[in-house]
Amino acid sequence: MHLSVAGVSHRSAPIAIREQLHLTPEATRQLVREVVRSGEEVAILSTCNRTEWYVLDRDGSTSRRIRARLTGDDPTFQPYLYYYEGAAVARHLFRVAGGLDSLVLGEAQILGQVREAFELAREAGTVGPILEQLGRKALEAGKRIRSETGIGRGTASISSAAVHLARAIFPDLAGSQVLVLGAGEMATLTARHLREQGARAVIVANRNRHRAQQVAAACGGRAAGFDELEPLLVASDIVISSTAAPHAVIRRELLERILPARRGRPLYIIDIAVPRDVEVACGELEGVTLHNIDDLEQVVAANLTQREAHLEAAERVVEETVAEFVAWWRSRAAAPLIRALFDHAAAIREAEVARALRRLGELDPRQREVVEAMASAIVNKLLHRPVTRLKAALAHGDGRAYLQSLQDLFGLELPPGGEPGPEVQPAGPPGEGRPPRQGAGDAWPEQTGPDPFGRQEVGRHEGKAVG
Numbered sequence: 468m469h470l471s472v473a474g475v476s477h478r479s480a481p482i483a484i485r486e487q488l489h490l491t492p493e494a495t496r497q498l499v500r501e502v503v504r505s506g507e508e509v510a511i512l513s514t515c516n517r518t519e520w521y522v523l524d525r526d527g528s529t530s531r532r533i534r535a536r537l538t539g540d541d542p543t544f545q546p547y548l549y550y551y552e553g554a555a556v557a558r559h560l561f562r563v564a565g566g567l568d569s570l571v572l573g574e575a576q577i578l579g580q581v582r583e584a585f586e587l588a589r590e591a592g593t594v595g596p597i598l599e600q601l602g603r604k605a606l607e608a609g610k611r612i613r614s615e616t617g618i619g620r621g622t623a624s625i626s627s628a629a630v631h632l633a634r635a636i637f638p639d640l641a642g643s644q645v646l647v648l649g650a651g652e653m654a655t656l657t658a659r660h661l662r663e664q665g666a667r668a669v670i671v672a673n674r675n676r677h678r679a680q681q682v683a684a685a686c687g688g689r690a691a692g693f694d695e696l697e698p699l700l701v702a703s704d705i706v707i708s709s710t711a712a713p714h715a716v717i718r719r720e721l722l723e724r725i726l727p728a729r730r731g732r733p734l735y736i737i738d739i740a741v742p743r744d745v746e747v748a749c750g751e752l753e754g755v756t757l758h759n760i761d762d763l764e765q766v767v768a769a770n771l772t773q774r775e776a777h778l779e780a781a782e783r784v785v786e787e788t789v790a791e792f793v794a795w796w797r798s799r800a801a802a803p804l805i806r807a808l809f810d811h812a813a814a815i816r817e818a819e820v821a822r823a824l825r826r827l828g829e830l831d832p833r834q835r836e837v838v839e840a841m842a843s844a845i846v847n848k849l850l851h852r853p854v855t856r857l858k859a860a861l862a863h864g865d866g867r868a869y870l871q872s873l874q875d876l877f878g879l880e881l882p883p884g885g886e887p888g889p890e891v892q893p894a895g896p897p898g899e900g901r902p903p904r905q906g907a908g909d910a911w912p913e914q915t916g917p918d919p920f921g922r923q924e925v926g927r928h929e930g931k932a933v934g
Contacts, residue, residue, distance in 0.1 A: 468523055469530075469552070470521075471522050471527060472551050474549060475544075475548060476516055476517035476518075482743065488518045489513055489742055490511060496591045499511060499591050509521065510598050512584040516625075516760070518537075521598060534548065558789045562785055564577065570763065570764060573613075573781075576624055576625075582606055617780075625763060626657040626660055626739070630661055633707065640665050640666040645706075646700070647661070648708040649673060654671070654682060654709045655682050657709060668688075672692065672693060676691070679691060679692065693716075707736075708738045709744070722734075800870065804879060807879045857870070857873065
């Protein structure tokens with residue numbers, strides 16, 4: 468079976484690309500049900516900073532269909548896609564779950580998003596044993612990274628980075644009015660961070676006023692509905708927007724309408740939603756400063772040194788978990804053959820016990836039980852060592868010869884799908900082999916040598932090798 472992941476993230480694509488490939492939970496459910504075929508497995512992780520498609524199929528054809536479906540075969544998207552296969556898929560996902568591939572190194576929110584992505588795929592019926600185990604190990608790696616390393620201590624999040632930027636604009640948040648648009652998890656965290664940073668006049672606006680009231684209560688703010696948006700924009704100094712709307716909430720014409728009432732007071736808008744809540748053209752208006760989620764990279768880059776000190780320990784956790792996943796996958800190859808071996812041995816045992824009992828004549832139940840138990844014990848003890856050695860060999864990547872020998876010696880058939888899992892190579896230095904940062908040099912260079920991050924298959928850029 469062929470395991471792969473294709474995706475875009477903040478490292479490979481600007482927000483203008485990411486927001487076009489972003490998927491809501493409803494769209495994800497519909498997509499996976501439409502593309503998955505019998506015996507295949509699919510899970511999609513779509514967040515504000517990435518959309519990734521994890522696929523298990525026989526030859527990679529389903530992965531190609533999904534990429535074509537989501538991009539519409541539009542060449543515009545091709546330079547921004549990354550693609551990994553085999554053990555590299557596990558390494559990538561485990562790094563993602565641990566916050567090592569996040570815009571904010573070590574951020575905790577992504578772990579819950581990984582959990583939700585696999586739960587959604589499970590509900591849709593598109594997760595089988597391989598992706599089920601992949602998802603479990605990803606959560607395990609993420610939890611271990613947070614508990615065993617210091618990479619998550621005091622770690623900022625996208626929401627806290629937005630508040631940090633707001634504070635840089637208005638050092639005295641207590642004297643400024645901040646409008647938070649949205650009432651989801653990101654908006655809730657933003658409101659809490661604002662409160663912690665001393666903001667007093669926080670207004671939470673949402674289409675659902677009840678949800679806005681819940682978020683406002685958590686930060687000591689005031690709730691409002693979107694029907695009050697115009698007067699709120701007139702009165703606010705800073706707007707931080709993070710709704711789940713599929714379209715722009717703040718449009719240029721809306722700001723043009725309210726700007727005269729502001730009498731020249733500057734308006735700062737920080738849009739951390741994907742898709743974006745604020746039209747790009749709003750930033751062209753005099754007196755309006757617009758930042759999006761990609762602008763936060765400069766904010767968080769200045770505070771990475773302390774967290775990067777723990778990166779090496781976190782990468783070790785990733786590699787250990789990758790090895791465990793690959794060993795588990797390889798051991799699955801032995802399961803059908805082991806069952807066939809024990810079935811073969813059981814048939815011989817039953818025939819020989821029956822023959823022995825006939826020759827012994829009348830035995831009481833206890834004596835029959837002793838004969839049968841002895842025969843079972845002999846079979847189990849004879850098979851224990853070869854089976855243990857077979858599993859160990861598969862776990863370490865050299866079990867194909869054992870499988871073949873077992874088949875030949877006992878005349879057994881290996882059922883379809885009983886192939887060893889992928890090879891795993893050691894990772895390179897921390898940070899190597901990640902998707903490149905978007906911006907200058909978006910077109911990834913061709914690379915013919917080995918992958919520096921130690922991936923089993925070098926990532927591909929729609930047919931081109933990439934670093």
